[in-house]
Amino acid sequence: MEFLGYSRKDGLAGTRNYIGVISNGVCTSDAANWIAKEVEGCVPFTHRENCSLVSPDKEVVTRTLINLGKNPNLAGVLIVSAGCANPGIDPNIIANGIAESGKPVDVCMLHQPGGVRSAISRGMNTAQKMASDAFRIKREPVSISQLRHGVECGGSTPISGLVTNAAQGTALDFVIDNGGSGGFSETPEVIGAEHVIAARAVNDEVKREMLKVVHDYEERLMASGYDFFGSNPDPQNITEGLSSLEEKSVGDIRKGGTKPLREVVGYGEVPKSNGLFFIDTPGHDLPSLTGLAAAGCNVITYSTECAVPYGFPFVPVIKITAKKDHFEKYFDILDYLVDIEKTITDVRSVGKELFDLILEVASGRKTQNELIGYVGACDLWTIVPMT
Numbered sequence: 001m002e003f004l005g006y007s008r009k010d011g012l013a014g015t016r017n018y019i020g021v022i023s024n025g026v027c028t029s030d031a032a033n034w035i036a037k038e039v040e041g042c043v044p045f046t047h048r049e050n051c052s053l054v055s056p057d058k059e060v061v062t063r064t065l066i067n068l069g070k071n072p073n074l075a076g077v078l079i080v081s082a083g084c085a086n087p088g089i090d091p092n093i094i095a096n097g098i099a100e101s102g103k104p105v106d107v108c109m110l111h112q113p114g115g116v117r118s119a120i121s122r123g124m125n126t127a128q129k130m131a132s133d134a135f136r137i138k139r140e141p142v143s144i145s146q147l148r149h150g151v152e153c154g155g156s157t158p159i160s161g162l163v164t165n166a167a168q169g170t171a172l173d174f175v176i177d178n179g180g181s182g183g184f185s186e187t188p189e190v191i192g193a194e195h196v197i198a199a200r201a202v203n204d205e206v207k208r209e210m211l212k213v214v215h216d217y218e219e220r221l222m223a224s225g226y227d228f229f230g231s232n233p234d235p236q237n238i239t240e241g242l243s244s245l246e247e248k249s250v251g252d253i254r255k256g257g258t259k260p261l262r263e264v265v266g267y268g269e270v271p272k273s274n275g276l277f278f279i280d281t282p283g284h285d286l287p288s289l290t291g292l293a294a295a296g297c298n299v300i301t302y303s304t305e306c307a308v309p310y311g312f313p314f315v316p317v318i319k320i321t322a323k324k325d326h327f328e329k330y331f332d333i334l335d336y337l338v339d340i341e342k343t344i345t346d347v348r349s350v351g352k353e354l355f356d357l358i359l360e361v362a363s364g365r366k367t368q369n370e371l372i373g374y375v376g377a378c379d380l381w382t383i384v385p386m387t
Contacts, residue, residue: 001143
């Protein structure tokens, strides 16, 4: 089975063909946005991190930015840096890491003779050259083995697990059955159901790692003094009818399908195995989406009963919901209405429909978020208190 994608030098294939303009720190976010806005075919990735990062956050943010740049949906990358003598996040380390994929990479330093405007002008020229070269790359049939499907959920209700997450989990099964790979994330969202995922591990090492990432997350939550178990499910979840963290978690893991768990990876890391993987991320959707993109996911499905509005800068996000009124009301941010009765009685047929939509989007069909340009929200995950 195939989809129409963009072949890359490292053997991967993109579902999109952008030039990424990535800020290496919050102080260059404006500059990255200005450059991307002025050059067709460019998309920015900005974040809030800065030069005060210490271990382990410094290493995690660096590898995350590198692997975001390696995502096959980017044909080239421009790193935007202030140009400080001792940067917290070294732009050259990021650029060199991304360059290992074989794609063109450059660095735009703002601290240059002529001032910021002159530096941004040079950055625009570099990005325009990359974009011009990228436009020469055409879609071609590529194996579905090059499809990496990320699954996400937000705004859960009691029907999420039974319907929307079950639908996208079944679609993920179809992706894997046909030779692709994919995975899910949101570690705190599986607390209470981690043993169910671990039971699907391909070996004892993967099983131990799955249980460990959840245990470690719980330890950090308790050490912080944060009453996680008193705030999850959140007020929206409770209003909609979820009774406990365990109920929410059992519904959450349905989006991970039914296939054997082959690998558990840290935040910002790329899975090495084909098939199903789990990424250690927070439950907050924005850094979780970033974790999926850094893992190499080139298409994402996102179940949401509260019509979460945002997408992602360079990975198409297919929004699905089972709420017909929301689907009709928020038609410009939702892509697929999951039939509740049909899913309960014949989940495979619904999963197949969603799988077919995934292949269409992977082959170039734009999502609603892409059509209206609601794709700029993004964030990274750090755990050390800011100094």
